[in-house]
Amino acid sequence: MNSTDMNSTELPDHVLANRAYWDGMADWWIAPGERAWERDVPAWGVFQIPQAEVPFLPEDVAGLDSIELGCGTGYVSAWLARRGARPVGIDNSAAQLATAERLQAEHGLRFPLLHGNAEQVPYPDASFDLAVSEYGAAIWCDPYRWIPEAARLLRPGGRLVFLCNSVLSALCAPDDGDEPSSAQLLRPQLGLHKQAWPEGGVEFHLGHGEMIRLLRESGFEVEDLIEIFAPEGAAETPFGYARVEWGRQWPVEEVWKARRVG
Numbered sequence: 001m002n003s004t005d006m007n008s009t010e011l012p013d014h015v016l017a018n019r020a021y022w023d024g025m026a027d028w029w030i031a032p033g034e035r036a037w038e039r040d041v042p043a044w045g046v047f048q049i050p051q052a053e054v055p056f057l058p059e060d061v062a063g064l065d066s067i068e069l070g071c072g073t074g075y076v077s078a079w080l081a082r083r084g085a086r087p088v089g090i091d092n093s094a095a096q097l098a099t100a101e102r103l104q105a106e107h108g109l110r111f112p113l114l115h116g117n118a119e120q121v122p123y124p125d126a127s128f129d130l131a132v133s134e135y136g137a138a139i140w141c142d143p144y145r146w147i148p149e150a151a152r153l154l155r156p157g158g159r160l161v162f163l164c165n166s167v168l169s170a171l172c173a174p175d176d177g178d179e180p181s182s183a184q185l186l187r188p189q190l191g192l193h194k195q196a197w198p199e200g201g202v203e204f205h206l207g208h209g210e211m212i213r214l215l216r217e218s219g220f221e222v223e224d225l226i227e228i229f230a231p232e233g234a235a236e237t238p239f240g241y242a243r244v245e246w247g248r249q250w251p252v253e254e255v256w257k258a259r260r261v262g
């Protein structure tokens, strides 16, 4: 792991708070990370829906330079590497990266892992063809910082894909993440942006109009927005807020796909 970190006193408060939160949570993510590294076929989100049903990654990634913004245990980048991409992962948590490094060694699959803030990545402009985030920067970084940074990092025509909680989920999930999401709106959408949870993490969500405007102003063309519902017959997951009954009525998650305009 390369530490590319700025002096931690220069990091924004939410990045410092999320570093402490994720270093503390890292042990819980070891087993899911191990299972994901074992899989050949990517599966996405809380319901682990196969790539064939939720086409999150581009079909052909061979030869692409990719950056995973908030890579955690690194399995998304591992899937990209196995399909011929040249991934780099950056993450804010040294503990998460320690798991990623161990799994790299166990699977004999090395790619660069950087310890740092995905809102300010130490790579030159136009270094990558693909920027990806599955619940990394996509919810833990300020969109007004990380999306322009992803645009800077991408070459013209490069793709940004990210997976995050749906807007409805962000509005209906109770403060206690083990409790089921409500069928009523629990917080206003007006002003939706930064959300500090009682247990310590700081998340970010934007309404769709604001997200489209931000992507376009940052130099992206929006190509798709896939809303993810619970599949028919899905089993309950360890994520208490995402109950199947709720997810059969409303989208639990969403995938954004955008392309860097030349």
Ligand SMILES: C[S@@+](CC[C@H](N)C(=O)[O-])C[C@H]1O[C@@H](n2cnc3c(N)ncnc32)[C@H](O)[C@@H]1O
Binding pocket: 015, 018, 019, 022, 029, 033, 069, 070, 071, 072, 073, 074, 075, 076, 090, 091, 092, 093, 096, 116, 117, 118, 119, 134, 135, 136, 137, 140, 141
């Ligand atoms: C749920 S994990 C998602 C990563 C990956 N898909 C996984 O499940 O292992 C969220 C990750 O985002 C990282 N993260 C949070 N804030 C970040 C930031 N400012 N820069 C880079 N990574 C960040 C956390 O450290 C954590 O590893």
